[in-house]
Amino acid sequence: MKLTIKNWTGVATWKWVANDDNCGICRMAFDGCCPDCKLPGDDCPLVWGQCSHCFHMHCIVKWLQSQPVNQQCPMCRQEWKFNNK
Amino acid sequence: MQEVDVQDAWIFINKIFPILNSSYPTVYTKEEFYKAAKIIKELNLTCFVQDMVILKIETSLRKSIIPKFWSHFKSPENIKPFYKFLKAIDSLYEDYSKLLEVINALDMLRNINNFDKPIMGEMNIKNSLKLMLKSTMFSQHHTSYDKVISYFYEEALLLEDMDSFSSKQCPICSLLDCSNCETLFLKANGKLIEMSLLGPLTDQALTDLIYYYINMHIQKTCKDNFDTSYIESFEKWLDRVIITWLKKIYCHSEVSDRSIADFDKKLRNYLYNTYTKIRINQLFNIIIEYPDSLAALEDIKICLPKTDLKQYLIKKLQQAVETRLLHLGVSTSDVLTAYVAAIRSLRFLDPSGLLLEVITQPIHQYLRSREDTVRCVVSSLTEEGPNDLAEELVRGETVLCDENTIQDSDENWETWTPESSDHQPSKIPATKRSSDIISMLVNVYGSKELFVNEYRTLLADRLLCQYSCDTEKEIRYLELLKLRFGDSQLHYCEVMLKDIVDSKRINQHIKQDPNYKNQEIPISTMIVSAQFWPPFKEEKLELHPKLLTQFESFTKGFETLKGSRTLCWKNHLGIVDLEIELSSRTLSLSVSPVHATIMMHFQDSNRWTLNDLSKTMQVPPTVLRRKIGFWQSHGLLVENEQDIFLLKEETSEDNIVQDNIIIEDYESESAMASAQDQRDEELQTFWSYIVGMLMNLDTLSLERIHQMLKMFALQGSSVEYNIHELKIFLDKKVREHQLIHSNGLYKLPK
Incomplete structure (x- = not known):
């Protein structure tokens, strides 16, 4: 018997490699999107801070804009710096 | 002298009133009559003679004339009722004429002697005779005689309604072009009128007969035929056949105009009633054939206000729905089709929507109890081809489920009519009664969410089954649905469709990546956003190592393409197109990954025990056995001993199940959690x-x-x-x- 597989259509779900399931700001799933967005993934990316916490980019930007003085991570109160790894 | 006078007087009286002697021939001269009258007057016997004569007339009516008349009705079966009746009338008329002579003589006597004692309360003693005749007749009447009378008229009516027969043969005497029968018939009627018997004796039979005849005519004409309006033709028919015929019967009567007018009203009313009832009994079929049966519906609409049969309609239609639609033998899609037709046709019948509500209430309840209703609705909404629901969808209207939506009715207050009170008062005000079919269907469940969820599951299944599916078309439907259900409800579905489009692009990218080694198994992957898809059925499956490396390298490709993201494989989902070459035949199949994995293992080793394979694939033995069954049915695997399966290289000719047929036969189970x-x-x-x-x-x-x-x-x-x-x-x-x-x-x- 000769078995030839002409095409294998697999199914996979994608997910962010993050240390948590939900965004600490909007409490929505990382794999979903922030409340302002409709489409997940590229349109609503995650960002990591140097403190290793991560959020929806839109959420943390909104947060930082609402902080007049110190730009802190909402989780650990360290100064927020984007981790461009 | 006195003695002789009395003797003579009696002879004289007998001569002019022979009936006193129970004989008829009345031969007397005028002189004789005057002489007798004089004697009677002299003896002051007028009253006595009158009483005697009337008594004799009564006796002869009771004892001989009327029994003779009715006896004609009982004559042997082989005589046609038409002739029975004709004969009876003739003989009665003959007797009546004789009695009339007696009465005439009596009348003359009364005139000469100026005697005016009323007989039976009648001054005109001819009427007294008629009265006696009538009363005696009906005192001996028997209901079975009516049959003969109605036969008589039925045959006569057939004679009149000749155009309903193709042949020119007379229905009574079976002669061609017979005109004699009609003359006989009209003569008999003339006699009846003369005796004032036409009304009392025949009315009931005549009315029954005509009712029956109208009924038959309507039944015959509009049986299983819903696409013509009959009202007008029936009215014309009534005028042409029945009324004309009645006019012929009553033509000699002095009260003809009134009788005919009465009959006309009665019959027209009956015609409407009968026709409406017949149509109502057919209403279920009419509804099913809705657009074609519009003419019938129009008729009902015209008839309903004239006949007061609304309650009857409701009852009948509910019964029909109950017995013909709402049971297990009818598939849900058929129920839905009927439901849509009912909505449309009832809305036509009763624009206020009350009727619709009363009738469709049980259908709602029933649909709610069927599990696959939503699925049927959704799939017929999106189905290709001519389809009521799909058309409705394209028409586009927002679904109104929200109880709070207030519809401002912009109709003119002057044309407002109060709701008819013959239905149960409903809680929903008229303005809320939605007329939109899809809204009504959605309202069966009371929530848009359920509908949208079902649509999502169906869409997910469709997308997973055919990777190459026509996303353009799906997007079009999605847009249509969005018009109905609003953006927010269908947002998930939008993401799902986008996933499919994105997957194609990502696949291309990864395959162009030089780091991605194209191996022996070509793979493509659907990358889905788990949060937006309905939950998948979780099943464990360990794939063949060859494939796992392939998947790994694909994952790597994805990770480099999309930073910080990775893939979780759903091993048990997907489709595998494969080709199996055997010495004698080639099989091309589309199967599920489990089936494909089984065959890949058998390619490595042609003998597996169920337990080993179960451990290797991490699939429970019971499930695995079922999956192996698929290959057994294709004649590729055999269970040699208990729980030991062998690859069967050579298939003996008679064992070939399907030869060289491309089978697309993966189990059509939903990949979604139920x-x-x-x-x-x-x-x-x-x-x-x-x-x-x-x-x-x-x-x-x-x-x-x-x-x-x-x-x-x-x-x-x-x-x-x-x-x-x-x-x-x-x-x-x-x-x-x-x-x-x-x-x-x-x-x-x-």
């Missing part, structure tokens, strides 16, 4: 409440648990459970030994 599973999962959240309750209160009845859950846990949550569902859930827990059920009470096991 609605039941999802529901159970929702109930699972309450399990902790239930455990808590039982720990505190030891034992509880089903009702108590339901009540308490309703009070504490279900409050504010969007989920709604009825007691039945809860019972099923609890029973499952009992089976899993997490709960004990005894004496109708639940408790926790110790």
